[in-house]
Amino acid sequence: MPLIGRLLLLATLILGFASTAHADVANAPGADLEVALITYGPGDTYWERFGHDAIEIRDTVSGEAVNFNYGVFDFDESGFLLNFARGRMHYLMDAAHSEDDEHYYVETGRSVTRQKLALNANQAAALRDFLLWNLRPENARYDYDYYVTNCSTKVRDALDKALGGVLKTQLQARRGSMTYRQQTARLMSAQPWLMLILDLGLGPYADQPLSAWQESFLPMVLQRQLASIQVSDGQGGTHPLATDEQVLSPNRLDTPPDAAPDLRLPLGLAGLAFAMLLVLLSRIAPTMHALLATLYLVLAGIVGVLLLALWLFTTHHSAWANANLLMFNPLAWLLIAAVWRARRHRSPTRLADTALMLQLFMMLAAVAMHLMHGIVQQNQPWLLFALPCWLAMAFTCRKNSRAA
CATH class of the missing domain: 1.20.58 (Methane Monooxygenase Hydroxylase; Chain G, domain 1)
Structure with missing residues (x-):
């Protein structure tokens, strides 16, 4: 999306401005909102190897759909390279119309998967309100960490907040399948030189056993974990959180291996x-x-x-x-x-x-x-x-x- 168009979208969402003819994502009632997790597969470039994701909020009446993601950084930020070296990176939240946001990933051959989530009207409205609050310039910036505070964990935490802690409760009780080191080596194996450098530089922190909650720092792991989450149906029973999963665009790139290489x-x-x-x-x-x-x-x-x-x-x-x-x-x-x-x-x-x-x-x-x-x-x-x-x-x- 052109810069001017994106700025206008942000202003519209933040201020809650809407046409008198119809509601939009910013002020639609919760009953009209549909929530989905959009997961993008790994790319070819090394900084794309971990994948990416976003929360889609769709107004089913007007048809407007907006993707909220936490993966934006600013090279022009004062001291960016020094902060990067010192581990004090600042990332931003961003929003864009869903079609525009997904266009880049489709064009580059990365998979795009849409996972519809069964949030009730109150939960959907609460999630939308939180994302709009988080989108404000004074709230959009956050301190980035590769493993514990990244684009996927911020999406996970926003969903967990709207669901009243259901995600964290269920995922912390499950064991993860790999460690930080193993996941890093697996995803970076297409660039062996970088994989070796990262493996050499990682300390004991990277080898701690992980829960499924911690391992969901990876977008594709979060996608897989959400498929197994059960939420209340409001009548004393439960039903799956993920009610539908669609591959909007198939992967056309080399797929990372399922396991880390043995070095x-x-x-x-x-x-x-x-x-x-x-x-x-x-x-x-x-x-x-x-x-x-x-x-x-x-x-x-x-x-x-x-x-x-x-x-x-x-x-x-x-x-x-x-x-x-x-x-x-x-x-x-x-x-x-x-x-x-x-x-x-x-x-x-x-x-x-x-x-x-x-x-x-x-x-x-x-x-x-x-x-x-x-x-x-x-x-x-x-x-x-x-x-x-x-x-x-x-x-x-x-x-x-x-x-x-």
Whole structure:
């Protein structure tokens, strides 16, 4: 929708202005309102991989239908990139005519599913009133979080509020099917480099068992969960909340896998191959060994600095207390000189020797922590990658120390 048209729509909805000829969404009686959940499937671009959703409010008399969604952000906001890095992102609520809102998703090949919800007249009116209040400029902005406050959880919470807490009561009593880490890896598997970066950066928070309520941070999970919700029929019985589900536009893109990929074998093999290459090069091509070892140490130190920064200086709580810091940290930089000394068959300095012993101790501590009861961070793939790399680094440095 053009910007001017969208602004006019927002003004109309917020002010409750309507033609004298008929009512519209803003002031129709609750009995004339139909509520639906609109779910959009994942897109090709990495920021679209989690999908999206919106609440549709339709006036069955006038035919007007408006989609309310919580997925708008403003690149022009002062300090946007800095706030993004620090985990202090601000998102906005928005509204648009349903056909206009759904047009983009149809054009890009993403699925569009409409799920009609059985809210009574009072609940529908209360939901509409809350959404209009939330749409006001002073209320539209909210602090975004990938997992606990996003476009899907805001839609879920608005529906739960209108239903008097029924959603939360029923969904909290059910176990989720995956963790935050597993869902993230599953949806990002089409971009392997990004999937690996995210998996490396996620801490133990991402591995906590989830309830169905928490797992509904994903739009398609929320859609699936609503299909199983029972609500009161007003006569002492219950009936399904979702009364009808229609695929308005089928998916024409690659579908994400049903399960997260198992990274243990590929990363374990990569670590073993890298370690064997280090040992081989230390014997036949010392300069190449030094270059390759330096690359590893520089990257390990950079990763450690970034993990520390995420923990100490941002509100990305899903990255806090990351046990991968025991394997990748700035201590690695103290060993760079040692690998070049090894090229000339010279012993490492006392500082480098101490740093190497400390790194091996931390590596063993990471393995031990993972085996302890109650340690929940699922970082086996990175343990399998880092362990042979550090052992090979220690072996080549010690071998040259003995030769010297």
